[in-house]
Amino acid sequence: MRPFTYTRPSTIDGAIAALSQSGAKFLGGGTNLIDLMKMGVEQPASLIDITRLPLSRIEESQGGLRIGATARNSVVAEHPLVREKYPLLSEALLAGASPQLRNMATIGGNLMQRTRCYYFYDPTYPQCNKRVPGSGCAAVAGYNRIHAILGAFAPVREDLQCIATNPGDMGVALMALEAMVAVRGPLGDRSIPIADFYRLPGNAPNLDTNLRPGELIVAVDLPPLDWATGAHYLKIRDRNSYAFALVSVAVVIGLDGNGAIRQARIALGGVAHMPWRVPEAERALIGQTPGEAPFRAAADTLLRGATTYPHNAFKVELARRAVARALTTAASA
Amino acid sequence: MPSAIGEPLDRVDGRLKVTGRATYTAENNLPNLTYGVLVTSTIAKGRIAVIDTAPARRSPGILAVLTHESHLKLAMSQDDISLDEPADRKLQLLQNDRVLYANQPVGVVVGQTLEEAQEGARLVKIQYSFRTPSVSLENGLASAYIPERVSGGGEPGKSSRGDFDAGLSQAAVRIEQVYTSPFQTHNPMEPHATVAVWDAPDRLTIYDASQGIFGARKRVADLLGLPVENVRVLAPYVGGGFGSKGPTWSHVLLCAMAAREVNRPVKLVLARPQMFGPIGCRTETRQAISLGAKADGSLVALKNDVVTHTSSFDEFAEPASIPSRKLYSVSNNSTLQRLVRSDIGTPSYMRAPGEAPGTFALEVAMDELAYALKMDPVALRLKNYAERDEDSRLPWSGKSLRECYRMGVERFGWTRRSPEPRSMRDGHTLIGWGLGTAMFPAIRMPASARARLNRDGTILVEAGTQEIGGGTYTTMTQIAADGIGVEPSRVVFRLGDTRFPPTPVSGGSMTTASTGSAVYLAGRALRQKILQLATQDRNSPLYGARMDRVNLENGRLSRQDRPGEMETIQTFAGRLNGPYLEAASDASPGQPQRSGSNGEKEFSPYSFGAQFAEVRVDADLGTIQVSRMVGAFGAGRIINAKTARSNLMGGMVWGASFALYEHTVYDERWARIVNNNLAEYHVPVNADIGEIDVLWVDESDDRVDPIGAKGIGEIGITGSVAAVANAVFHATGKRIRDLPITLDKLL
DSSP: OOOHHHHHSSSSSHHHHTTTTTTTTEEOTOOOOOHHHTSSSSOOOOOOOOOTTSSEEEEETTTEEEEEESSSSHHHHHOOOOOOOOOHHHHHHHHHHHHHHHHHHHHHHTTTTOOOOHHHHHHSOOBBTHHHHHHHBBTTSSOTTTOOSSSSSSSSSSGGGOOOOOOHHHHHHHHHHHHHEEEETEEEEEEEHHHHHHHOTOOOTTBBBBBTTEEEEEEEEEEEOOOSEEEEEEEESSSSHHHHHHHHHHHHEEEESSSSSEEEEEEEEEESSSBBBEEEHTTTTOOOOOSSSOOOOOOHHHHHTTTOOTTTTHHHHHHHHHHHHHHHHHOOO | OOSSOOOOOOOEEEEHHHHOOOOOOGOOTTTOOOEEEEEEEESSSSEEEEEHHHHHHHTTTEEEOOGGGGGOOOOOOOOTOOOSSOEEEEEEESSSSSOTTOOOOOEEEESSSHHHHHHHHHHHHEEEEEOOOOHHHHHHHGBBBSBBBBBOOOOSSSEEEOOOHHHTTTEEOOOEEEEEEEEBBOOOOOOOOEEEEEEETEEEEEEEEEEEEHHHHHHHHHHTTGGGEEEEOOOOOOOOOOTSSSSSSHHHHHHHHHHHHHHHTTTOOOOOGGGGGGOOOOEEEEEEEEEOOOOTTTTEEEEEEEEEEEEEESSSOOTHHHHHSSSSSSSSEEEEEEEEEEESSSSOSSTTHHHHHHHHHHHHHHHHHHHHHHHHHHHHHHHTOOOOOOOEEBSSOOOOOHHHHHHHHHHHHHGGGOTTTTTTEEETTTEEEEEEEEEEEOOOOOOEEEEEEESSEEEEEEEEOOSSSSSSHHHHHHHHHHTTSSOGGEEEEEBBBTTOOOOOOOOOOOOHHHHHHHHHHHHHHHHHHHHHHHTOOOTTEEEEEOGGOOOOTTTTEEEESSOOOOEEHHHHHHSSSSSSSEEEEOOOOOOOOTTSSSSHHSBBBBEEEEEEEEEEETTTTTOOOEEEEEEEEEOOSSBBHHHHHHHHHHHHHHHHHHTOOOOOOOEEEEEETTTOOOOTTTTGGGGGEEEEEEEEEOOTTTTTTTOBBBOOTGGGTTTTTHHHHHHHHHHHHHOOOSSOOOOGOOO
């Protein structure tokens, strides 16, 4: 591990100022960043520990909920307000990692976790456009079981291709909850819809998010969800705990008095560089009676344009079935 | 007579372990300690063209950077060495610029601190001349060769009895299929670790996470040119090994060589990714099985052609064909083992080598045969029950397999199974039940032990063996207590030091039969000495009694001719002239056994078992849960009901892991392992495994050794793989012949 300095500022503005040194990074729970430093993927010159900043509150706000960026995943998952109003978020958080990791991990850090692409994670592979844009993608012709089937292709310069997936669970739920990410930076505060917080690889696969240099995530805001009658987070993985999703689905559904669908949101994880949502698939569900046919149709729309590689072709059908299952479960709540 | 053997005694070292006071290798923080970090190759085949160590040498705290350009001398060449220890492998010790596999050690950096050494290792820059490597069984088939002998028992690479083709032509039903299992990596929780200290220019002490300290001592002494008695190896606690810590691998020697260079103690611990390549693996296997049976189910032909990998520079032949030679009665039998040379670190022993993949393929094929015959899988096995080992033409030392099937069937509720696939359902969950037969050889090697009665009445028993998690401290304490005739609480057992009497590697499920026999006989010898002294001691109530009329039981010396006249061993010990009374014993296979036979030559020593599994499979999503397992074993005398249950249960969980999870993934373009960490190399977690029932037949196999024990460390993995795979077929109707069975294969 390369030597680095460690500071623990006591104010938010102090932290943001500290980030302006070259090679500085914020440190939350460290469950991903420290790993990446040990592997030599990240080599920050200094770490700015933000876990002592006053950013860990969970409180009602504007009819919804505001979750401070340094709140621990385990605390958020078990928080009464989260469990009562946003059980989807609780489900997604508890589906991630292990209890020990959830005790360390923070909400802001979780949003920033990086792909688990094998070739990204090990810098002794010279090809990785996410680590070194222009170096190539080892996964395309390599082992790509966990890789993307959506959003990783056109339009892109072939020499910048990246088929990495966003590994998170919470982000998928936040996508279905239409969360806002509150950030503060050298130029002030702004609030970013989660769909714009994450990005597709495009021509800059090295960038996972649209955060601007120097910005610090201070909170996640969840808008009210009064219309919802059911929600479900379904995570499909190779074992029942401590494994990243092959495919995951977060759904929120609202039925009217007659049992017809008033509104639905569906987000897919494990399939793209960011949680995947297709508004058209959701719109087509409005007014329908829950059932296999409309759910399969929604799944087909979500997966339109999927492109597969030798080891991940199964994800398309798996995602279809998972969407139908998750919607069925949420609709029967 | 009260007996400690068989009791579910708590682990005598349990408190030390759970409170962190058991000192594992990497916890030996000696004065003046330095830290070694391996530099490993990032290509699998080629040469080191340029190695630039200058930036590393300039880095703070770096004491030495060793590469092939350091010209470190060995006392003997790798290629000349006679690999007389079965577990020895050819090592990579910086002797030349060749790269033979990915993650091969190509340098050692020694630093004042671990972090400095790690940074130094990162700064060693290597340019390679790269050659395209190969790690494909399919591509290598054309150039595969038949090894003279398979590894482990040393059976021939080819076997045949009767006429397979003629037998097959009589068959009413045939099964001809290819079964594969992937590369697997041992991944014990404790990484490989070595601390080397040169006590003098020709005296070396090594703390090593080793399953075989005497093998390590010899290997180190040979290669470094030291008298074997000048090398001491210590391993009082080992955090699992599963075979990977049986051989002495390159890092052990490199640590000692580095310590000599810096003239200070060096600690070298492998990082988890470095455990994928240089310390062995279980090879991928490809087994082409042909079964032929008459309509009544009796086998008329059985063939298994096995192909596995070995490395380009050494030979290891995973003996996967053995179950196909021995498990069933069939007069026409043919097996073949072939090896493909690949650009990988040499495969090696991994828990239940041979029998784990071998029983998988054979027992899945038998399940397919049972379906083809519309016969109950248990009935098919009983129809072809081997009353003797038809391969060696010897009677079994002991075989309780019929009883195992019966116990397992009853406990599992097998008779309630509806045979049709997909016929047992709970909502969108498909339920399946499967069976597999377990078998593993009862291996035994020479071992020694000594037992000492101290003047305070305590007893110290020593043997050099290793505690790798199975409970050796505890079982040996029980065996010694019974051998001597005292309570286990009076006995302290010490192990893990080459200054203690020599014992074999903790592998091959042989510790109890080998070291346990020596401990028992040493205990008996001490008992004899105690009683002899007592009968000659005027101060003892036993004075003057005949030796065949005295007894030592439960810590009391007594005489039969005068009941009630006795003394405690403590009282007796207090009168010892010297500080202690000692006895030692050697125990070797082939010596007269309790039954008076020559076990190894007259019998085929094996253990058997019957394994049953229930899986629950999501009909749409393919996710699999092993909800229930029952294993019934006939494995000789069980020394400790608690540690035995844990050990067998661990084996059964491993079987589920083998069937559903474990898979070392190579990127074949570069012959590099991509999932080289515990996040991506999957073993089951608690949430994956349901109820496990472990049963055993009350068996004492007196033909194998003086204590009647056959070993239980590995048999749990055998048969359980097939039980799970067969249960998946029963649940889903999909026959998956390529492991691991992951959900994508069931969509």
